[in-house]
Amino acid sequence: MTTLTKLTPKDTADRVKAGKAVLVDIREPDEYAREHIPGAISLPVSALDRADLTLEAGQQAIFHCKSGMRTDSNCAALAGHVEGDAFMLEGGLDAWRATGLPTAKDAKAPLEINRQVQITAGSLVLLGALLGTFVAPAWFGLSAFVGAGLMFAGISGWCGMASLLQAMPWNRRQPA
Numbered sequence: 001m002t003t004l005t006k007l008t009p010k011d012t013a014d015r016v017k018a019g020k021a022v023l024v025d026i027r028e029p030d031e032y033a034r035e036h037i038p039g040a041i042s043l044p045v046s047a048l049d050r051a052d053l054t055l056e057a058g059q060q061a062i063f064h065c066k067s068g069m070r071t072d073s074n075c076a077a078l079a080g081h082v083e084g085d086a087f088m089l090e091g092g093l094d095a096w097r098a099t100g101l102p103t104a105k106d107a108k109a110p111l112e113i114n115r116q117v118q119i120t121a122g123s124l125v126l127l128g129a130l131l132g133t134f135v136a137p138a139w140f141g142l143s144a145f146v147g148a149g150l151m152f153a154g155i156s157g158w159c160g161m162a163s164l165l166q167a168m169p170w171n172r173r174q175p176a
Contacts, residue, residue, distance in 0.1 A: 004063060004075045004088035009099040012062050012089045021060040023089070024053065026071060026078065030171070033109040037064070037096055045074050053081045064089035064096070116165045121146050 007015070015021035016039065023040035025032050032042045043051050045065075055061060061082045065071045071078065071088045079086040089096060097103055110116070128142030153159035165171060 004071065004079055004086050006068075006090040007062060007087050008090055009096045009101055012064075012087075012096070013101055015060065015062065020058070021062050021087070022055060024061050024063045024078075025093075026063055026065050026074065027093075028112070030110065031066065031112045033106060034112060035093065035103050035105045037093065038102060038104045040064070045070060045077070048074075048077055048081065051081070055082065060085060060087060062087040062089055065092045067094050068092040110171050113162050113165055113171070116171075117159060117161050120161060120165065121150055 012021070012023070016023055023037055024043050025036055025040040026043060026045040026048075028044050028046065029042060032040075032044075036042070041053075043053060053061065061078075063071050063075075063078045063086065068088065068091050071092065075086075075088065078088075091098070093103065111119075124146045125143045128139050128144075128146065131139030132141075132143070149160060153161070
């Protein structure tokens with residue numbers, strides 16, 4: 001398996017500042033919109049097969065995600081998109097921020113879809129449990145239905161709740 005050489009946030013910042021490297025954020029667009037490292041290119045791992053990453057001669061690509069786990073698990077595919085050595089930001093955006101390096105935040109951007117799914121699913125499970133306990137036992141079916149949906153999403157990789165939430169007005173991109 002191909003690996004990416006890990007760089008500390010400070011080493012990464014130094015290389016980017018010197019113009020030797022380009023930061024490539026592999027998180028999804030909704031995550032990038034909420035918070036990202038200034039100057040980082042958004043190249044979601046889900047769109048990697050359709051993407052083209054072009055660097056200037058002598059530039060290096062340093063990939064990152066939120067915590068480093070997504071970058072680690074996709075390192076072979078990521079390294080295959082660049083010529084020469086490929087790197088990753090150790091600890092991802094979380095480590096960058098913890099080091100005190102700047103990030104660009106947009107508090108008005110919608111929460112990431114995964115967080116919206118967690119909030120909605122958790123609320124529905126809790127509602128089903130409460131209604132099943134205090135109103136009628138049939139309401140426990142709501143919790144079971146949501147649990148089955150989450151299991152299906154984990155097994156298949158497709159989440160109906162995420163698809164539904166992405167279509168909601170607050171998640172639609174505003175025209176420029």
